[in-house]
Amino acid sequence: MTLPLRILMPLLFWALGLAHAVAAEPSGKVLRVLAWPGYADPEVLQGFSQRTGARVELTVVGSDEAMRQRLLSGRGRDFDVFALNTAELQQYIDQGIARPIELQRVPNTRRQRPRFRELSAIPGLIRRVDGLTQVYGVPYTYSEMGLIYDRRQLSAPPDSLQVLWDPRWRGKVLAYAGGTHNFSLAALALGWQQPFELGERQWAPAVDKLVALRRNVLGFYSLPEESVQLFMRHKVALMYANYGLQQLHLLKAAGVDVGYVIPREGALAWLDCWAISSSTGDPELAHAWINFMLEEPASSLLVSRQGLANTVSDSVASAPQVPLRWLEPVESEERREHYWARIHSGDSPSRVLQR
Known part of the structure; x- marks a missing residue:
């Protein structure tokens, strides 16, 4: 999965992938962190440095x-430590780049909501090695891909993904x-x-x-900011929110009266x-970082600045009773993208499937 702008960037140079270092009392310790914009704001880095005496070198992608x-x-x-989604994590485990995490060194996992403590229910976090269960990732932030709707155009929240194909909302x-x-x-x-x-x-x-979806939509967006501009410019009624809560956060900040729902099919x-x-x-020190970030x-x-959800409190937009399908590696990204390019270009179903 590529999410090039999943969260708001508080500092422009972060988007360029530059390193940001926070000074600490000299102790000889350095923690090298690789993460996304907004995952570790300056005051967070300062707090960790003050607690541990370590200097943090943060690189943002x-x-x-x-x-x-x-x-x-x-x-x-x-x-030393990096943040990434569960689907991406698999290749780093396979190549021996990620090491097992010792949960006893991360006691703040007890603060997490139950769904994030049940690691065996989240694909990609654990592996069985020589009969032992080893953990390779500690959940930090997430977003569902729900539905955003204009409250002025829809009198009631949509409850199904099928609304995206409803001819009443064509265009x-x-x-x-x-x-x-x-x-x-x-x-x-x-x-x-x-x-x-x-x-x-x-x-x-x-x-x-998907051909039917193409025929019903106004268009397709790539970035969250782009989606907000299109939503406002064309008075859109419904949007499939690939970036979830971040898009909701952006639209509300722009003064748009929108709602957000997780459809009954799950998300x-x-x-x-x-x-x-x-x-x-x-x-x-790496384990101490993960513990501190909880x-x-x-x-x-993550909630107040980025519009994302964390794993230690309930998201107001989440629907716990509805299943979430955590992203997993797919059978063939190449085949999916090849077919999608044909669908997007306007080919008929029969032409799309031609080899």
Whole structure:
């Protein structure tokens, strides 16, 4: 998954991937952190430095591709701890770049909501190695991909993904431009239990569903800011919120009267976790960082500044009774994106499926 601007950037230079260091009392300790903009604001870094006496070197990336380049080029040797989504985490476990996390060193996991303490229920966080269960990620922040609607145009909140295909809203719907996520969206709308692993017989109905979506929407967006501009300029009624709570935060900040719901079919959701590099020279300090990030002010700033959810408090926009489908690696990103390019360009279903 690529989420190049998932959260608001409090400092412009962070988007350029520059390192930001926070001074601390000299102790000889240095913690090298790789994360997304807004995940560790300056006062958070200062608080950690004051507590541990360590100097924090923070490097910020704006896309999964940039993170891969940083981690894979040095085999993780340039960082002690990093934040990434559960789907991306798999390759770093497989390549030995991420090391197991010792949860007894992260006691603040007890502060997390129950759904984030049940690690076995979240794909990608644990592995069984030689009969032992090993944990490779501690949940930090997440967002569901729900539905945003204009309260002035819809008298009641929509309760199903099928509203995106409702002809009453033709030309008043925005959807996301990414093919990988859109095939998972189609799978949920079709009632399939496994949206990340399409069988050979499922491709044709999924393509039909997405062609129908293309015909019903005003257009497709790539970035959250772009979606907000389109929503306001064209008086959009409904939007599939690939960036979830961040888009809701941006629209409300712009003064738009919008609501946010999780449809009854459930929702795709990305979950970012803290992981520890297998090359870290100070595992104790790396564990201390993860533990600190589950406290204040880090957790509350995710909500107040970034419009995201944290894992230690309930999100006002979440619907706990509705299942979330945490992103997983898909059967073929290449095939999904290839078909999506044809759908987006206006091809008919039969042409899309031509090899």
